[in-house]
Every structure is written in C-alpha cells, then in structure tokens.
Amino acid sequence: MAIIGIVEEKCTGCGICVRSCPMDVIRLDKQAKLARIAYQSDCMTCYLCQKDCREEAVIVSAARAKHIPLAW
Amino acid sequence: MEHTVESDVLIIGGGLAGASAGVRLHDLGVERVCLVDKARVSRSGCSTFAAGVITAWFPEDNIDDWVRETAERGQYMSDQEWVETLYLRGYEWICQLEGWGVELEKDAQGRIARVCGRGQLPHKALRNIMFHGPQFMEMMRKQLIKRHLRLVEGVTITDLLTEGSRVVGAIGFNPREGDTYTFYSKAVIMAAGANAYKSINIGHKNITGDSHGMSFRVGAEQACFDFCTQQTCARNFDMTGLNMLVGLGGKLTNNNGDRFMLRYFPEYKEQEILPHLCGSMAMEVHRGRGPIFLDMTDLSGDGIARLRRVIPIAMQIFDDAGVDLQRDRIEWTIRPGAFSIASGGGGAVIDRDCRTTVPGLFAVGDAACTTTYNGVGDSGAQNLLWCMVSGGIAAEAAASEAGTVRMPAANARQVSELREISFAPLNRREGPTPDDVLLQLQMTIFPYTVTVIRHRDRLERAVREVVRIQDEEMPRIVAADGHQLVKANELRNMLLCAQFTLRSSLHREESRGANLREDFPETDNVNWLRWTMVRSKGDGLEISSRPLPIERFRFRPPSERYLHPIFARADIRLDKATTAEQDDRPIFYSSDV
Numbered sequence: 001m002a003i004i005g006i007v008e009e010k011c012t013g014c015g016i017c018v019r020s021c022p023m024d025v026i027r028l029d030k031q032a033k034l035a036r037i038a039y040q041s042d043c044m045t046c047y048l049c050q051k052d053c054r055e056e057a058v059i060v061s062a063a064r065a066k067h068i069p070l071a072w
Numbered sequence: 073m074e075h076t077v078e079s080d081v082l083i084i085g086g087g088l089a090g091a092s093a094g095v096r097l098h099d100l101g102v103e104r105v106c107l108v109d110k111a112r113v114s115r116s117g118c119s120t121f122a123a124g125v126i127t128a129w130f131p132e133d134n135i136d137d138w139v140r141e142t143a144e145r146g147q148y149m150s151d152q153e154w155v156e157t158l159y160l161r162g163y164e165w166i167c168q169l170e171g172w173g174v175e176l177e178k179d180a181q182g183r184i185a186r187v188c189g190r191g192q193l194p195h196k197a198l199r200n201i202m203f204h205g206p207q208f209m210e211m212m213r214k215q216l217i218k219r220h221l222r223l224v225e226g227v228t229i230t231d232l233l234t235e236g237s238r239v240v241g242a243i244g245f246n247p248r249e250g251d252t253y254t255f256y257s258k259a260v261i262m263a264a265g266a267n268a269y270k271s272i273n274i275g276h277k278n279i280t281g282d283s284h285g286m287s288f289r290v291g292a293e294q295a296c297f298d299f300c301t302q303q304t305c306a307r308n309f310d311m312t313g314l315n316m317l318v319g320l321g322g323k324l325t326n327n328n329g330d331r332f333m334l335r336y337f338p339e340y341k342e343q344e345i346l347p348h349l350c351g352s353m354a355m356e357v358h359r360g361r362g363p364i365f366l367d368m369t370d371l372s373g374d375g376i377a378r379l380r381r382v383i384p385i386a387m388q389i390f391d392d393a394g395v396d397l398q399r400d401r402i403e404w405t406i407r408p409g410a411f412s413i414a415s416g417g418g419g420a421v422i423d424r425d426c427r428t429t430v431p432g433l434f435a436v437g438d439a440a441c442t443t444t445y446n447g448v449g450d451s452g453a454q455n456l457l458w459c460m461v462s463g464g465i466a467a468e469a470a471a472s473e474a475g476t477v478r479m480p481a482a483n484a485r486q487v488s489e490l491r492e493i494s495f496a497p498l499n500r501r502e503g504p505t506p507d508d509v510l511l512q513l514q515m516t517i518f519p520y521t522v523t524v525i526r527h528r529d530r531l532e533r534a535v536r537e538v539v540r541i542q543d544e545e546m547p548r549i550v551a552a553d554g555h556q557l558v559k560a561n562e563l564r565n566m567l568l569c570a571q572f573t574l575r576s577s578l579h580r581e582e583s584r585g586a587n588l589r590e591d592f593p594e595t596d597n598v599n600w601l602r603w604t605m606v607r608s609k610g611d612g613l614e615i616s617s618r619p620l621p622i623e624r625f626r627f628r629p630p631s632e633r634y635l636h637p638i639f640a641r642a643d644i645r646l647d648k649a650t651t652a653e654q655d656d657r658p659i660f661y662s663s664d665v
C-alpha cells in the first residue's frame with residue numbers, strides 16, 4: 001500500500017523525504033532521529049520520497065493507499 | 073509562533089505558473105517578492121508530475137493556422153486573442169529553457185524534436201516538444217534560489233486578506249510546526265493550481281481548488297466550470313500515459329472487443345481531445361458495453377522492448393501490478409472528477425494582464441480559467457506553456473502596480489476572524505473527519521452519470537447533496553491535528569468547486585466538451601457561444617452566461633445546431649471494410665523519441 005516502510009537501519013534522519021513529500025505523509029521523529037510514516041492513507045504513491053532518499057531507506061509499493069470511488 | 077511577512081508581491085503556489093511569475097518579477101527589478109507554498113517547490117503541484125509535453129509554436133509556423141486549429145479543437149470556446157498571445161509569447165519562454173538546463177528531446181539532426189500527440193494530426197499545424205521527468209520544476213527551483221526570492225514552504229494558505237475591495241495579503245499555517253503566518257503585500261498572484269477532488273492517480277491530490285475557493289470568497293468572478301474535464305487512468309492502479317500507450321500500439325476496446333473510438337471519432341481515435349475520449353468511454357458503459365480495456369495484446373516482442381525503452385516507469389508499474397501486456401487486457405477507466413485539471417476547465421476570470429475582477433489579485437496557470445486558451449479541451453498540451461506565459465504577464469502588471477500602491481496597514485481583527493473560521497475544526501471533539509466528508513463528496517460527484525453523461529435530474533440531486541454536505545457536515549467537521557486541519561480547509565474549496573461545476577452544467581442547456589447533457593444532446597452554436605460565469609452573491613453563488621466576443625475573433629463556427637457526436641454515434645454500426653480501413657490507419661505519437 002503506497003509507502004510501506006522506512007528501513008530504520010538505513011535511515012539517518014536527514015529529513016529530506018519529509019520535505020519532499022507533497023502530502024505530508026512522513027514526519028521526523030527528532031528524538032529518535034528517524035523518519036516515520038505518520039499519515040499513510042494520504043500517500044499518493046508518487047515515489048518522490050524514494051527517489052530523493054540517498055540511503056535507499058524508503059519502500060513504496062504501487063498499490064493505492066485507500067479506496068477511492070470510481071466513475072463506474 | 074506567529075510570523076508576519078511583508079512583500080511587494082506575494083505569490084501563492086510555486087508550480088510552474090507561480091515560479092515563472094517569481095522569476096519574471098525578480099528580472100523586472102521587484103526586490104521584495106515572497107512565494108508561499110503548502111509543500112515544496114519542485115516537489116508539489118501538477119507541474120512536478122506533468123508528462124513533459126509542451127505544444128510550442130516556432131517562428132517558421134503559420135500563427136493563423138495554429139490559432140484556427142486550437143479554436144476549432146476547443147469547440148470555439150477559447151479566447152482567440154489569448155491563444156495568439158500564448159503561442160507568440162510562449163516561444164520567448166521556450167527559447168530560455170535550454171539555457172536554464174531543461175533537456176528537450178532532439179531529432180536526428182540535433183534540433184528540438186517536434187512531434188504529434190493527443191488532438192493533433194500530421195497533416196495539420198499543431199506540434200509538441202518534449203522533456204522528461206520532474207527536471208523542469210527542479211530547474212525552476214534553482215532559478216528562484218539563484219534570484220534570492222523569499223520562499224516560505226510547508227505553509228498552507230487558507231484565506232485572502234482585503235482592505236476595502238482590494239486584496240492585500242493572505243493568512244496560513246504550517247501543519248508540522250503549528251506556526252501561523254500573515255502575509256501583507258501590495259499585489260497578490262494566485263497560483264495555487266486546479267482541483268481533482270483527490271481522485272485516483274498521482275500528482276494532484278493536494279491540489280484542491282484552493283485557488284478558486286479563496287479567490288471566489290473575496291469576490292473574484294469564476295468561469296467555465298461546466299467544461300472541467302476528466303482524464304483517464306488504469307482502473308486498479310495509478311497509471312496515466314494513455315496518449316503514449318496508444319501512440320505505441322494500444323487500443324481502447326469495449327467488453328465486446330470493439331474499438332469504439334473508430335465509431336465516435338474516426339479521425340483522431342484514441343487521441344481525440346479528453347472530454348470526447350472520456351465521454352465516449354462513459355457512453356459505452358452507459359449503453360451496457362462496459363467495462364473498457366486498454367488492449368496491447370497485439371504487440372510484438374520488439375514492440376514491448378521499445379516500450380521498455382521509451383516509458384520505463386510505466387512498464388515498471390505494469391510489472392509491479394502483475395500485468396503481462398501480451399496476455400492481459402488492462403481495465404481502463406476515467407479519472408472521475410478531475411473536473412478542473414488540465415484540458416478545458418474553470419478558473420478565475422482574467423483580463424489581458426491576468427488581473428482578476430478583484431483589485432490587487434492576479435490569477436495565473438490553472439488558477440485562471442483554462443478555457444481561455446484551451447476552449448473545451450486541449451489540442452495537445454498547452455497548459456505548461458500557459459503557466460509560463462500567464463506567470464510572466466501577471467508579473468509585469470503586478471510589478472507596475474507594486475510601484476504605485478502603498479503598503480497595506482495590518483488588520484489584526486480581520487486576521488483573527490478569518491483564523492477562527494479556518495481553525496474551528498481543531499476545537500471540536502465530535503463529528504465527521506475530513507476523510508468521512510471527502511468520501512461523501514466523491515460518492516456524490518464521481519459517478520459517470522453525474523460527472524460525464526449529465527442530466528438535469530441527476531445534476532440537481534447532486535447539487536442538493538453537495539449543499540447538504542456543506543451546510544450539515546462541514547460545521548461539525550473535526551480536525552485532530554494540523555495535518556487534518558489542512559484537509560478540512562481543502563474541503564471548503566472542493567465543495568465550492570463542485571457547486572460551480574454542477575450548477576454551471578445545469579445552466580448550459582446544450583452538449584459541448586465535458587458538458588454532455590442527455591436532455592440537451594445538441595451542440596448549439598446559435599444560442600450557446602457563451603461562457604458560463606459564477607459570482608458570489610450574499611452567502612451563495614449566482615450563475616449567468618456571457619456571449620463570447622465572437623465578432624472580434626477571426627475564426628467562427630457555422631451558426632448551426634447539431635447532435636453531439638457522442639450521442640449521434642453511440643449506436644451506429646460501421647461496416648467491416650470501414651472498420652478495417654480505419655483500424656489500420658496509424659495513430660501518431662512522437663514516434664521515435
């Protein structure tokens with residue numbers, strides 16, 4: 001489902017993915033110095049966080065984050 | 073923490089339109105320019121996700137042919153004087169792009185490649201140029217930083233500030249830090265994009281009609297929301313690019329295996345303009361011939377290899393979704409309620425300087441009425457060009473205005489009144505969440521029988537439901553934190569846009585573009601060469617229509633009424649020979665880039 005994980009062992013807490021996410025899905029846990037997924041259901045699967053993370057710590061999957069009504 | 077920011081010109085939204093305005097303002101010598109964005113410039117907005125196609129006129133092209141074809145394809149609803157300005161001034165911007173580092177596709181001779189795409193044919197005039205990926209907006213960000221523009225990012229603007237009848241600033245907040253912001257300026261450029269009701273697909277889910285809602289609330293007239301157009305998408309995963317896929321061999325078929333676009337629009341087929349393409353798909357479903365498939369099963373191994381080279385990301389998504397293109401047909405649908413993204417669509421009414429009807433407020437890019445240059449649909453991809461051109465023109469007018477107007481006085485009372493409204497959901501304990509309310513709105517307007525194949529009864533029912541959501545659900549909506557508060561404020565604007573579209577559609581008693589009315593199935597060039605206008609009136613809104621200044625335009629349609637092709641051709645049968653002949657005629661798309 002959309003963004004599915006941030007690999008803790010790889011994450012340096014640099015905050016780049018937090019700033020890149022247009023949907024405010026990711027927040028920085030300042031104490032733990034880790035990025036965490038805060039609002040997963042708002043992810044629009046745009047892959048920007050994954051593209052921008054230099055540590056390859058972000059995992060995004062192609063599936064939609066939540067059900068959205070269709071036209072038919 | 074409360075921040076107050078003063079500037080000569082405030083730009084709201086840093087997509088291509090806002091960024092272009094920022095660059096131009098700096099180059100005109102305006103020193104205090106502030107650009108505020110709810111996310112990060114180059115990582116938000118449709119501009120970041122655009123497919124990379126720009127319909128661009130070059131001096132060797134005949135401008136009359138370009139204006140004529142654009143007007144015709146847009147069903148004569150564009151403002152032809154703006155279309156000419158778009159192409160002529162657009163060329164100035166195109167010339168700058170390569171110098172700034174945007175990599176445009178080249179032909180074998182090393183010149184900028186000029187190719188056909190949606191809505192275009194080889195024997196006609198319009199041509200596109202192409203770039204790939206988010207590099208364009210990354211380059212625009214660099215240009216802004218190089219010019220030391222003040223960027224305030226991660227701040228959602230909720231309302232505009234006024235002094236008398238003039239717009240003098242805006243208020244907003246940062247959902248992460250909880251800080252509040254007040255902006256005062258001599259002129260405001262609205263560039264916060266369009267609206268797609270957070271429907272399927274990527275790129276637009278935080279673009280929520282904030283431009284239209286905020287400018288409407290201070291009295292700016294809006295137009296042409298009846299033409300807000302849908303896009304297409306795979307049904308089960310987020311994937312656009314139909315233009316490219318059909319150009320490389322894909323066909324749209326109905327459940328009987330018929331390539332129905334041969335019947336509706338034999339000349340352009342799957343590359344017909346979006347309102348017609350989406351309308352044809354919906355009509356097939358309406359006639360019981362759905363679902364709709366993208367069929368690429370005829371593709372050879374070489375064809376697949378070529379797709380992997382040309383559209384690697386799209387192919388990766390097919391792989392992730394377990395689709396084997398040579399075996400599976402892909403269920404395809406419309407992106408419902410992309411009521412105002414790209415193509416034809418509504419927005420603020422502007423004059424030749426991109427001034428809205430409210431002093432001090434300019435509108436550019438998707439914030440301005442896109443029908444102005446596209447008519448009912450895009451004959452190619454004029455949107456990005458429009459962002460640069462309108463951004464530049466607004467900057468020129470705002471710069472001269474900033475030189476003559478005094479700095480507004482602070483107005484703490486207005487700020488606190490507006491903040492009370494926008495922050496109210498934070499103070500409530502019980503009630504629907506923003507997601508609950510959004511789902512109600514989507515379920516009301518997304519069915520194709522409302523959004524595509526329209527009828528008075530269904531439109532009226534939808535209006536009643538949208539008004540109910542606004543009057544009964546919104547006063548109770550609860551936001552648990554800043555993140556939810558952004559979503560609650562986005563809903564204020566989406567609900568307004570839904571009413572603009574539904575009520576404008578009701579007003580237009582003909583079928584044209586996205587406004588396919590079962591109860592008025594004719595296109596009526598005798599009575600309806602008119603734009604539909606939306607104005608605020610008391611607590612509500614007033615719809616009217618205004619004749620196009622057609623006597624000023626060079627190209628006019630015959631004064632006639634005719635059955636819209638989607639109604640006229642839904643049930644005709646083509647003989648085998650015609651079908652085979654049309655089936656064989658290729659579709660053109662950037663064949664070798």
Ligand SMILES: Cc1cc2nc3c(=O)[nH]c(=O)nc-3n(C[C@H](O)[C@H](O)[C@H](O)COP(=O)(O)OP(=O)(O)OC[C@H]3O[C@@H](n4cnc5c(N)ncnc54)[C@H](O)[C@@H]3O)c2cc1C
Pocket residue numbers: 084085086087088089090108109110111112113116117118119120121122123124125126127227228229230263264265266274275276278279280282283312413414436437438439453454455456457459
């Ligand atoms: C997937 C996709 C592909 C497309 N492909 C093409 C193409 O190939 N060619 C083409 O010409 N057109 C294309 N379009 C259309 C084109 O991208 C848009 O018309 C154009 O980018 C609009 O630019 P804009 O600057 O007006 O708005 P946007 O680029 O949408 O930018 C709006 C900005 O405003 C900010 N914002 C929004 N609300 C607020 C608020 N309340 N407060 C502060 N900031 C706010 C957003 O964060 C965003 O940065 C495509 C559109 C999509 C969705």
Ligand code: SF4
Pocket residue numbers: 006010011012013014015016017018034035052053054055056057058
């Ligand atoms: S960009 Fe990567 S390393 Fe940096 S905070 Fe995000 S996940 Fe961690």
Ligand code: SF4
Pocket residue numbers: 002003020021022023024025026042043044045046047048049050060
């Ligand atoms: S995929 Fe896009 S929307 Fe989802 S978390 Fe990453 S940047 Fe945010």
